[in-house]
Amino acid sequence: MKSWVVGNWKLNPASVKEVQALVDNLVDGVSAQSDIFQACHIVIAPCVLHVSQVSDILERKQGLIQLACQDVSALTATSGAYTGDISAQQLRDSGVEWAIIGHSERRQYCHEDNTALLNKMNHCADQDLGVILCIGESEAEYEADRTTQVLADQLSVVEDFLQQSNKVSADYLSNKLLIAYEPVWAIGTGKVPSVQDVTNVHKFIRERLQSFDSTLATTPVLYGGSVKPENAKDFAASELINGVLVGGAALKADSFLDIAKAFSK
Numbered sequence: 001m002k003s004w005v006v007g008n009w010k011l012n013p014a015s016v017k018e019v020q021a022l023v024d025n026l027v028d029g030v031s032a033q034s035d036i037f038q039a040c041h042i043v044i045a046p047c048v049l050h051v052s053q054v055s056d057i058l059e060r061k062q063g064l065i066q067l068a069c070q071d072v073s074a075l076t077a078t079s080g081a082y083t084g085d086i087s088a089q090q091l092r093d094s095g096v097e098w099a100i101i102g103h104s105e106r107r108q109y110c111h112e113d114n115t116a117l118l119n120k121m122n123h124c125a126d127q128d129l130g131v132i133l134c135i136g137e138s139e140a141e142y143e144a145d146r147t148t149q150v151l152a153d154q155l156s157v158v159e160d161f162l163q164q165s166n167k168v169s170a171d172y173l174s175n176k177l178l179i180a181y182e183p184v185w186a187i188g189t190g191k192v193p194s195v196q197d198v199t200n201v202h203k204f205i206r207e208r209l210q211s212f213d214s215t216l217a218t219t220p221v222l223y224g225g226s227v228k229p230e231n232a233k234d235f236a237a238s239e240l241i242n243g244v245l246v247g248g249a250a251l252k253a254d255s256f257l258d259i260a261k262a263f264s265k
């Protein structure tokens with residue numbers, strides 16, 4: 001299975017000029033060693049204000065790097081009177097292929113819950129926009145040994161999605177769903193779980209997905225949380241870690257591409 005390396009830029013960089021420089025550096029780096037980088041999928045998620053700018057650059061460099069957004073409307077798949085929202089249809093029209101949903105920061109600050117996530121998944125499927133569903137336990141839940149319970153609850157959105165969306169094609173299920181396991185306590189903290197611990201959690205996630213539908217037996221499961229060039233090789237060595245979601249280290253082309261190299265096997 002080809003690995004996935006996804007960069008979540010969050011609310012960065014601060015200016016159009018810096019966005020331009022970061023994308024140019026990424027495109028130059030990937031083009032210079034395209035034989036290496038062909039071995040993994042590279043995805044970047046700028047903030048929505050910069051999506052069109054990044055899309056224009058990537059369109060000219062067809063297929064090198066895929067484009068994701070960091071959120072999508074739960075209210076509609078298309079258009080309407082929903083001030084401030086951005087729909088799956090509009091994102092697709094702007095060249096976006098993936099939507100990150102359920103990131104712990106959005107769960108925490110924007111109260112994104114399973115009901116909203118289910119709507120988002122349905123809207124994404126409606127517009128053939130891929131979903132990167134983030135799940136993960138908090139530090140308190142980890143310490144209370146509740147990780148699998150928390151993940152089972154968060155994954156129930158996928159089960160509900162499958163039950164409700166009988167029109168979702170097998171092709172969509174096989175190619176447009178990624179799960180990112182991100183322990184909240186590892187995000188931006190420099191604390192990382194051991195590769196063995198992540199592998200065990202991924203095994204649980206994979207079994208759970210498979211129990212919903214056999215098509216999900218091959219759904220890529222990514223790890224996220226303080227991934228850096230220094231630890232990427234260790235994560236890449238595990239068969240059950242199909243890629244990474246990267247925050248801080250995605251904001252420098254060199255470090256992001258070093259991580260991608262570790263997954264380009």
Ligand code: PEP
Binds near residue numbers: 188224227247
């Ligand atoms: C993230 O926010 O999804 C993330 C993984 O951040 P970081 O790599 O900075 O821990």
